[in-house]
Amino acid sequence: MKINKILSIFFASALLFTASCNDDDPIIDPPKVDYEQGIFLANEGNYGVPNAEVTFVSQDLNSIEQNIYKSNNGENLGDVLQTIDYNGDYAYLVLNNSNKITVVNRYTFKKAGEISTELNSPRYIAFANNFVYVTNDLYGSEKYVSVYKQNDLSFVKKITVADAAERVVTVGQNIFVQNASFGFGNKISYINTSTNEVQSEITVPDGQIQKIVSDGSSVYAIASDFGLADSYIYQISSTGNISKTITVTGIENATNLCVDGGKFYFTSGMKIYAMDMKTATVPLAPIATATESQAYSGLYGFSVIDGKIFTSDANGFTADSKITVYDTSGTIIKTFSAGTGTNGFYKN
Amino acid sequence: MFAKKILSAGVLCAFLFSYSQENESKIDTVYVFDNQINKAKRFHPVTTISGEEILKNSTNLSDVLRFQSPVYVKENGRGAVSSPSFRGTTAQQTAVVWNGININSNFLGQADLNNIGFLMADQLDIKAGGGSVIYGSGAIGGSIHLNNSLRFHQSFKTSLFSEAASFGTFNNLLKTSFSNEKLSVKFSGNYTISQNDYEIEEEKYLNQNGKYFNTNFNISGAYKIAPNQQISWISEFFNGTQHYPVFSEFQIKTKYETQNIRSLVSWDWTKTDFQNSLKAAYTEENFQYFGDIRKPKTSGGTGKNIILKNDFNYFFSKKWNANIITEFQNNKGEGYASGIENVERNSFSAAGLLRYFASEKLKFEAGIKKDLVNETKSPILYSFSGKWNPVKWYSLGMNVSRNFRYGSFNDLYWEPGGNINLKPETSWQGDLRNQFKINDFVLTLTPYYIDSEDMIRWLPTNLGYWAVFNTKNVKSYGLETQLDYLKKFGKQSVKAKIGYSYSKSENAETKKQLMYVPLHKAFGKVDYQYDFFRMYVQGIFNGKTYTDSEENTNKILSPYFVFNTGMDFTVLKKYTLGFRINNIFNEIYATTEYYFMPKRNYSVNMNINF
Numbered sequence: 001m002k003i004n005k006i007l008s009i010f011f012a013s014a015l016l017f018t019a020s021c022n023d024d025d026p027i028i029d030p031p032k033v034d035y036e037q038g039i040f041l042a043n044e045g046n047y048g049v050p051n052a053e054v055t056f057v058s059q060d061l062n063s064i065e066q067n068i069y070k071s072n073n074g075e076n077l078g079d080v081l082q083t084i085d086y087n088g089d090y091a092y093l094v095l096n097n098s099n100k101i102t103v104v105n106r107y108t109f110k111k112a113g114e115i116s117t118e119l120n121s122p123r124y125i126a127f128a129n130n131f132v133y134v135t136n137d138l139y140g141s142e143k144y145v146s147v148y149k150q151n152d153l154s155f156v157k158k159i160t161v162a163d164a165a166e167r168v169v170t171v172g173q174n175i176f177v178q179n180a181s182f183g184f185g186n187k188i189s190y191i192n193t194s195t196n197e198v199q200s201e202i203t204v205p206d207g208q209i210q211k212i213v214s215d216g217s218s219v220y221a222i223a224s225d226f227g228l229a230d231s232y233i234y235q236i237s238s239t240g241n242i243s244k245t246i247t248v249t250g251i252e253n254a255t256n257l258c259v260d261g262g263k264f265y266f267t268s269g270m271k272i273y274a275m276d277m278k279t280a281t282v283p284l285a286p287i288a289t290a291t292e293s294q295a296y297s298g299l300y301g302f303s304v305i306d307g308k309i310f311t312s313d314a315n316g317f318t319a320d321s322k323i324t325v326y327d328t329s330g331t332i333i334k335t336f337s338a339g340t341g342t343n344g345f346y347k348n
Numbered sequence: 349m350f351a352k353k354i355l356s357a358g359v360l361c362a363f364l365f366s367y368s369q370e371n372e373s374k375i376d377t378v379y380v381f382d383n384q385i386n387k388a389k390r391f392h393p394v395t396t397i398s399g400e401e402i403l404k405n406s407t408n409l410s411d412v413l414r415f416q417s418p419v420y421v422k423e424n425g426r427g428a429v430s431s432p433s434f435r436g437t438t439a440q441q442t443a444v445v446w447n448g449i450n451i452n453s454n455f456l457g458q459a460d461l462n463n464i465g466f467l468m469a470d471q472l473d474i475k476a477g478g479g480s481v482i483y484g485s486g487a488i489g490g491s492i493h494l495n496n497s498l499r500f501h502q503s504f505k506t507s508l509f510s511e512a513a514s515f516g517t518f519n520n521l522l523k524t525s526f527s528n529e530k531l532s533v534k535f536s537g538n539y540t541i542s543q544n545d546y547e548i549e550e551e552k553y554l555n556q557n558g559k560y561f562n563t564n565f566n567i568s569g570a571y572k573i574a575p576n577q578q579i580s581w582i583s584e585f586f587n588g589t590q591h592y593p594v595f596s597e598f599q600i601k602t603k604y605e606t607q608n609i610r611s612l613v614s615w616d617w618t619k620t621d622f623q624n625s626l627k628a629a630y631t632e633e634n635f636q637y638f639g640d641i642r643k644p645k646t647s648g649g650t651g652k653n654i655i656l657k658n659d660f661n662y663f664f665s666k667k668w669n670a671n672i673i674t675e676f677q678n679n680k681g682e683g684y685a686s687g688i689e690n691v692e693r694n695s696f697s698a699a700g701l702l703r704y705f706a707s708e709k710l711k712f713e714a715g716i717k718k719d720l721v722n723e724t725k726s727p728i729l730y731s732f733s734g735k736w737n738p739v740k741w742y743s744l745g746m747n748v749s750r751n752f753r754y755g756s757f758n759d760l761y762w763e764p765g766g767n768i769n770l771k772p773e774t775s776w777q778g779d780l781r782n783q784f785k786i787n788d789f790v791l792t793l794t795p796y797y798i799d800s801e802d803m804i805r806w807l808p809t810n811l812g813y814w815a816v817f818n819t820k821n822v823k824s825y826g827l828e829t830q831l832d833y834l835k836k837f838g839k840q841s842v843k844a845k846i847g848y849s850y851s852k853s854e855n856a857e858t859k860k861q862l863m864y865v866p867l868h869k870a871f872g873k874v875d876y877q878y879d880f881f882r883m884y885v886q887g888i889f890n891g892k893t894y895t896d897s898e899e900n901t902n903k904i905l906s907p908y909f910v911f912n913t914g915m916d917f918t919v920l921k922k923y924t925l926g927f928r929i930n931n932i933f934n935e936i937y938a939t940t941e942y943y944f945m946p947k948r949n950y951s952v953n954m955n956i957n958f
Contacts, residue, residue: 049942050595075552076942078596098596116598138600140639140646140685295817318863318897 034058035068035107039305040091040346042081043339046317047097052081054093054109055338061308061325064336069093069102072109077102084346087127087150091348094122094134101125101134103153106348117155118146126168126175129193131156133175135165145177147196157196161189169214171238174199176219180209188212188221190240200240207232210255218243222257222266233257233264233280246280260304261328270298272309274328288330293322303345308333312342379532379570380497381582381612382448383625383659384482385473387671391713391733392479392747393781393794393828397472404884404914404928406511406519406953409466414939415871415886415912417474418828418849419492421461422864425593425943426515427544427560429604430461434476435796436824436853436865437489440804441753441773443479445493446610447582449629450484454651454681455688457486457756457804463606465564465586467521467538469494476828477796478751478777481699481715481731482673488751488775488800496582498532498570499525506958514949516543533569538562546946548936553944555593557601557641562588576618583611591641593943601641607634622662629655636684648684651757653677671701679757687762695721701731709737719754726772727752745781750774755816759804765815773818775800790832798824822862824853839879846872855897864940866893866905880918887911895941908937910945916953924955 038058045052054077056065069077078098085092090113091106101122103113121138132148143165147156163185167178175191179201186209192199207223214220217238224231231254235244248254248266256267264275271286292298293315300321301312309326321342325334380386388394395417405411410430413419422439423430431439443450444459452459466472473495479487506524513519518541525534541561547554568582586608594601609632617624631653639646657675664670679693699717706712715731731749738744754772761768779796802818826849833844848870853862861867868891875884889909896903911933916926928951938944 051942076595079599095596097599099598099600100596119598121600138639141643294819296815316897320896320898320900 035109035348038063038348039310040068040084040348041301041310041312041323041338041342042084042093042344042346043321044081044096044341044343045079046340047080050076050079050098051340052077052079052095052098053339054081054084055342056109057336059306061334061336066339068109069104073104073111081343082122083124083344085125085127086346086348087132091346092125092132094125096121096123113153115148115153118158120144122146123166123181124168126170128170128175129173131193131196133168133170133177133191135161135168135177137165137181143179145175145191159191159196159198161198162201163187167212169212169219171214171217171219174238174240176212176214176236176240178209178212178221183208183210183225185209186223188219188236188240202236202240202242204232204234204242205245206230211257213257213259215259220257220259220264222254224252224254224268226253228252231266231268233266247282248275249282251282256299256302258302258304261307263304263328265302265304265309267299267302272299272302272311272326272330286330287328288326288332290324300341301343301345305345305347310345312338314341317341377500378497379499379578379580379616380495381568381580381614382445382493382495383616383623384448384673385475385493385495388475388479388482389473390711391735391745393476393745393779393792395474395476395830397474399470402466402469402472403509403953403955404886405912406467406509406521406951407513407517407930409461409464412466412472413461413474413492415888415910416873418476418847418869418871419474419490420851420864420866420869420890421939423462423939423943423945425544425555425558425940426546426946427462427542427558428590428593428943431458432461432492433865434489435798435828435849436826436851436862437798437800437822438862440486440756441488441775441800443483443485443487443491445483445487445491446584446631447494447496447612448483448627448657449610449612449631449655450486451608451610451631452486453633453756454653454679455633455635455649455683455756455758457753457759460606462560462590463562463586463588463608464494465538465562465566465584466494467519467540468496468536468564468566468584470497471495476794477747477779478731478749478775478798480729480751480753481701481717481749484697485719485772486753488753488773488777489798496566496568498527498534498568498580500527500532500570500572501529502527502532504958508956508958509953510955511951511953513542513951515546515946517541517951519953530572531570534567536564536566538564546949548944548947550936551944553942555944555946556595556597557591557603558593560588560590562586578614578616578618580614580616581612583609585609595942600639603638603641605636605638605645608632620663622660624661625657625659627655627657627659629653629657631655645684647686649686649688650682650684652680667705669703669705671703673697673699673701675699681757681761687764687766688757689761689763691757691761693722693757695719699729711735715749719752721754726754727774741785743781743783745783746779747781748776748778750776753804755804759806759816762816765806767816770804770816771802771818773800773802773804788833788835790830792828792830792832794828796824796826796828798822800824821856822853823856824851826851826853841875841877843875844873846870858898860897860899861894863894863897866891868892868907881915882917883913883915885911885913890937890939903941905938905941908935909933910935910937914951916955922957924957926953926955927951928953 041055078095080096082094082096093102101115120136123135145159163179164181166181177189179187188202212221219236221234231248233246258265270290297314300314313322320337414421439458473493476490509521511519521538523536544558566584570580591603612629614627633651636645636648661671697719701715704712713733717729719726733747735745755770777798781794784791800822830847853865870889873886893905912930914928918924934947
């Protein structure tokens, strides 16, 4: 008798708790948006758990859809989405700690393929001459570029590089690999895609390379270093020669280089600068200064797309990232939330 | 090697002691290595879990605490990294104490519950509330005590526990002891292995690379060298391997290995008006992380601690009692391919406690402590407790204390990101325990409040590494309730317990609930015994738990109920056969987001007593 009573008290109180806790929001089906006209946001997620995701925002910034990988494929995307890049009708999602690259149709976001061989902590991806080039850089392990065929994603070869294997960009039919990561390193490897061998190494004279980008027929590398009062932007030709050095006098620790509408955009601390590519006149003042929710979370992601400056505040990686979009004059035109640790913005 | 040395030293000591003078000793049959734990029980809420109760959740210490205490356990899947938390605080604010010695890692400042030889413990004591005056840095939310004891006058005793369970899990535990009126020796050994390859089809979750195995030994002995004096010694060795679960079949598989040594020698001198306990201890932690299981270790570390502690307890009169505890510690840390090189820290602390027993019904305790830790400024700590039994059916207890946690080696010295100028975290807390005894029921209601300042936190930086900061202030308050029932009639007995805790823990800046602090947690059990037959049901409820710092309702652990049941019966007095079903109702649940726990699983076990 008594046991029955106790058990029923236990279950009754248990029921009370569930009832009081059931205040979840009702699930509303998100409106279907057309991924053709807009921007994908890479939310890298937390290291060690498969919470990487992709947010889509329409070109006019009015329509936002979260978690588009899971909603279109019914499974988790993976662990640490490092970057997204496009080739033909496909978007390649590089999942660093899942050690795989998931290929989706860029218009429907349905999974279309996967690269999983010869990867070792993949970082970035580029395409040239019917090949796919992926940088691999596991702490304490060899650094290399793994090469795959674009048509069937089959493995071709490994190209070992010096120091680090970080960003990789294409200029013409040539591949350039940034051999610098986390603010250390001053080399770039130039890979000839007809032989898939390192043709030459380019060493920048001043600063540590923070980021390389490609635009037209050139590679641009931004370099800076602790204790250096100036930063540098190097223009490198498609055959691997430094053709121009721009000294960004008086701006230290410049990073996050982007090119849009004939201008360089870069950041220093929380300051966002723009600089004309032709005149290369060093800006006197930033166009905007980002705010950050907590120390070191600001400007975790930074891209400039069609005259809009997209920035993310990683919010300590413990909550949704805060996205702020500025126009080129530095006026905030939109703020919204995305997933965990938004690290990049990619125009579709 | 080290084990052999200790063993030979032990044998030699035992041999020497046998020559010392013989005298009639008092009948004092149980010796507990931590001489403060029983004193703490006079004033503080302590939940005790006996060795027998521990075996009901023999899988790991995480399960024991989850199902039998108010502690919230965050586990990266069954058997993987696991951290405890109390009263809305964090794992680093929870001290894990082995026979009176704080064993939180020097490097991480917290303990991994699944890398502790908990089956070696004779009893677990879960003490809620601050205890830095006695148990040092980190005892803020509460402390988890693994206690060993030795008995006298028991002659030979041996027991063997053997278990086979789901997911390729095997667990063997041997305990053997001998004691007479003067000497007591005990040996325990345990080996556990699990393939741990469970699957949750509904969530497309397969616990890949989840294997774990570990070996433990524990040797202890005590000898009464003189009528009121005893020398006691205990050593424990733990060697464990955990593979870390991966979510993708292509992910690079990692593992973690750890080897710990803990040794303690105590000289206790007990008279009617005073007790003195002089202790010397050596603890060592070694760990290696393999970033790729196919390759050599990628990083690791060794921490070594020497502890000298004296505890002097003096009764001025029947009413007044003073207790002075002095302690010296030398901590060394050495990293391998990590951000730590060779670091060393010396600390000295002195604590004084004054107890006043006004009457049978009213008693008080006041404590003060000062730590001198090189390079760190640490605050003066206080504690004040009182207990009053005005009537038979009601008692009131209150505790107020100031507690702290100083930075771990990683917090202070990690390159880059560590900060040698880091301040210790400090907190004030109070609780008020109301206990009602009505017939066979005991109801306990304990509201508490904790105000923590300068919490030590690692934050990511845009320089590509994480750095440590003294950041937010956190206010936690809540209510712990427990209802106990015990009834014996003839050959039958019924024991039941229900505990419920409400924990509100807010970041003072954002006013949001901390991540991984469930507002509601309840646990309960019913044990029934009829002579040789025993049966039990245990269950927990864990309320909605945010996994995000902004109370995002899309990032939560959904509420869950998990029930286990088991039965065993004893035949021919020596043999006990048991059967257990965990998660009877196939609840799908996770204690860390994405890391699901197993659905229904089984265990058969046998216990032989010689």
